[in-house]
Amino acid sequence: MTDLVEQIVRLLDVRLLDPLEVLLDGDDTVGALRDLVRLRARRWADTMEHGDDRTAVLTAARLIATLYPSDRAFDPPPDWWTSPLGQAVAVRAGHPWSESVSYAVAGAMLGITRQGVHDLVRRGRLPRHPDGGVPSEAIRDRLRAQKNEETS
Numbered sequence: 001m002t003d004l005v006e007q008i009v010r011l012l013d014v015r016l017l018d019p020l021e022v023l024l025d026g027d028d029t030v031g032a033l034r035d036l037v038r039l040r041a042r043r044w045a046d047t048m049e050h051g052d053d054r055t056a057v058l059t060a061a062r063l064i065a066t067l068y069p070s071d072r073a074f075d076p077p078p079d080w081w082t083s084p085l086g087q088a089v090a091v092r093a094g095h096p097w098s099e100s101v102s103y104a105v106a107g108a109m110l111g112i113t114r115q116g117v118h119d120l121v122r123r124g125r126l127p128r129h130p131d132g133g134v135p136s137e138a139i140r141d142r143l144r145a146q147k148n149e150e151t152s
Contacts, residue, residue, distance in 0.1 A: 001042075002045060002084070003084040004045040004048070004049065004084040004085060004088055005038075005041045005042050005045045006084075007083060007084045007085050008041040008044060008045060008063065008085065009037060009038055009041045011067050011085075012037050012041070012066075012067070013034065013037070015067055016066075017030055017033055017034055017037065020033070044059050044063060045088070047059045048060055048088040048089075048092060049088060053092060056092040056093075057092055057093045057096065060085075060088065060089045060092060060093060060096065061096060063085070064089070064096070073097045073098070074096070074097050075097075075098070078102075078104045078105050078107070078108035079108060080108075081105060081108040081109040082108055082111065086108075086109070087109075087143075090109040090139060090140065090143055091140065091143045091144060091147060092140070093136075093140060094109075094135075094136035094137050094138075094139050094140035095109075095136040095139070098136055099129070099131075099135065099136055100129035100131055100132065100133040100134060100135050100136060101133050101134055101136055101139065102132075102133045103117040103118055103121075103133060103134065105133075106126070106133065106134040106139055109139050109143070110139060110142065110143065117134060121134065126138055126139075126142065
């Protein structure tokens with residue numbers, strides 16, 4: 001299993017299946033659901049990593065909405081972006097619900113320090129958003145370019 005698949009499975013186990021197992025008093029059906037989640041997690045990860053942009057972003061959005069339900073817009077802490085799921089989302093969508101991100105979040109998404117982001121902005125390698133921070137799509141584009149260089 002890839003790190004992304006493992007993270008998806010682990011999050012679904014903890015947030016959905018473990019509570020369901022408690023509610024259903026250990027019913028065998030939960031075991032079957034765990035098997036199904038493992039199969040689907042592979043498919044979701046593959047879609048986010050290799051599918052077309054629209055499908056990848058929709059898959060990520062469905063997972064985020066399920067795993068991190070809230071009445072507020074999704075705004076994870078900077079370290080979330082360093083996780084396999086965070087990196088998959090960053091590469092495919094940038095921050096899907098925010099036009100710009102802080103230097104700290106941009107750094108986490110890019111795997112560098114906040115100061116590193118500041119230096120990239122100062123040197124014109126990353127644009128500065130008019131409202132502050134860095135445009136989310138600029139982070140996405142930089143990550144995609146890095147991935148393309150790695151595969152070339």
